[in-house]
Amino acid sequence: MEQGEEGDRVCWVLGRSYRGFGWDGPLPRRLQRDLLSRIHCTYRTQFPPLGAQELTSDVGWGCMMRTGQSLLAQSLLLRHLGRDWRVGKSMGGAQKKEEEEEVHRRILSWFSDTPDAPFSLHAIAQQGEDAHGKSIGEWHGPNTLAMVLRDLAGRFPECGLRIAVALGDTIYRDQVRQVATDGGKQKEWQPLLLLVVVMLGVGTINPVYLPALRVSLTFPQSVGVAGGRPDASLYFVGFEGEDMLYLDPHRSKPSFPPRAPGDTTKIYHGGEIRRISGSKLDPCALLGFYLEDEASFRRLSRQLEEIRQRGGMPMCTVEESTPQYAGTPDFGSVSDGEFDLD
Numbered sequence: 001m002e003q004g005e006e007g008d009r010v011c012w013v014l015g016r017s018y019r020g021f022g023w024d025g026p027l028p029r030r031l032q033r034d035l036l037s038r039i040h041c042t043y044r045t046q047f048p049p050l051g052a053q054e055l056t057s058d059v060g061w062g063c064m065m066r067t068g069q070s071l072l073a074q075s076l077l078l079r080h081l082g083r084d085w086r087v088g089k090s091m092g093g094a095q096k097k098e099e100e101e102e103v104h105r106r107i108l109s110w111f112s113d114t115p116d117a118p119f120s121l122h123a124i125a126q127q128g129e130d131a132h133g134k135s136i137g138e139w140h141g142p143n144t145l146a147m148v149l150r151d152l153a154g155r156f157p158e159c160g161l162r163i164a165v166a167l168g169d170t171i172y173r174d175q176v177r178q179v180a181t182d183g184g185k186q187k188e189w190q191p192l193l194l195l196v197v198v199m200l201g202v203g204t205i206n207p208v209y210l211p212a213l214r215v216s217l218t219f220p221q222s223v224g225v226a227g228g229r230p231d232a233s234l235y236f237v238g239f240e241g242e243d244m245l246y247l248d249p250h251r252s253k254p255s256f257p258p259r260a261p262g263d264t265t266k267i268y269h270g271g272e273i274r275r276i277s278g279s280k281l282d283p284c285a286l287l288g289f290y291l292e293d294e295a296s297f298r299r300l301s302r303q304l305e306e307i308r309q310r311g312g313m314p315m316c317t318v319e320e321s322t323p324q325y326a327g328t329p330d331f332g333s334v335s336d337g338e339f340d341l342d
Contacts, residue, residue, distance in 0.1 A: 013238035040271030047113035047255035051136030066249035067226035201283035
């Protein structure tokens with residue numbers, strides 16, 4: 001178990017540490033507010049018909065998409081509200097709180113279960129079929145999901161976030177810069193979500209990678225990890241000791257539009273935080289890092305390199321230039337079949 005300076009327990013949630021608590025009793029209020037403010041996307045039923053089969057639920061096949069939505073939603077919260085934002089609270093006055101709540105509702109509307117919402121399950125499933133050969137209703141692996149989210153963000157510049165995808169465990173700096181600057185057309189770095197697909201073993205997770213996986217969740221750039229269980233993707237937001245903390249997308253809820261502003265909190269927030277031993281995880285995962293500017297990317301590169309320098313087994317490596325054979329917008333050409341959890 002990880003210890004603090006006074007011997008108390010330490011819990012990490014997306015780059016923030018919390019000390020002095022026990023899972024058997026009430027959690028510290030600061031930790032409660034942080035966990036409550038994470039957007040929790042889950043299975044839905046009774047949504048508008050999807051595809052030729054007119055599916056009205058994603059139960060049984062949409063969990064990877066839902067955890068991807070949660071990861072993307074956290075990135076958008078960082079982009080538009082910052083890491084200190086807490087649902088239902090504001091550091092400013094009444095007007096500031098109202099403005100923040102409006103931004104929050106707008107972000108959530110982008111994930112509504114309707115065909116016209118830019119990051120809806122409908123949009124993800126349709127793009128998977130149109131561009132990546134996945135039938136609607138078919139489970140998506142981390143590779144497909146990452147590329148679909150990249151496509152959707154590219155079609156919706158209003159979200160203010162670009163997405164770069166690194167396949168094959170390697171991040172190429174020149175490719176990330178290309179995405180962040182629109183191929184060099186813009187001088188200023190644009191806020192970017194870096195999605196990294198990793199394979200941390202064969203069949204089961206290799207325990208040598210677990211320290212690096214936990215350390216990655218202490219990075220301020222971390223927006224979590226999607227994946228982690230065979231045929232049952234989870235959204236990991238932190239850890240305590242050897243246990244990984246996650247939100248489970250497998251609880252289904254009816255897909256009804258909010259009738260009042262407060263309804264969005266009930267629909268997307270308040271999911272139970274669960275724990276699982278890292279040794280029980282599936283080896284395939286999708287890591288997410290929010291890079292506000294180039295300085296944050298440089299810091300992330302150093303942090304990943306420090307894992308290796310300290311004798312750890314890195315989950316991914318950072319290289320300066322893309323090899324000619326990997327010169328694609330995806331940083332590689334690994335098929336989803338090599339990384340699917342099924």
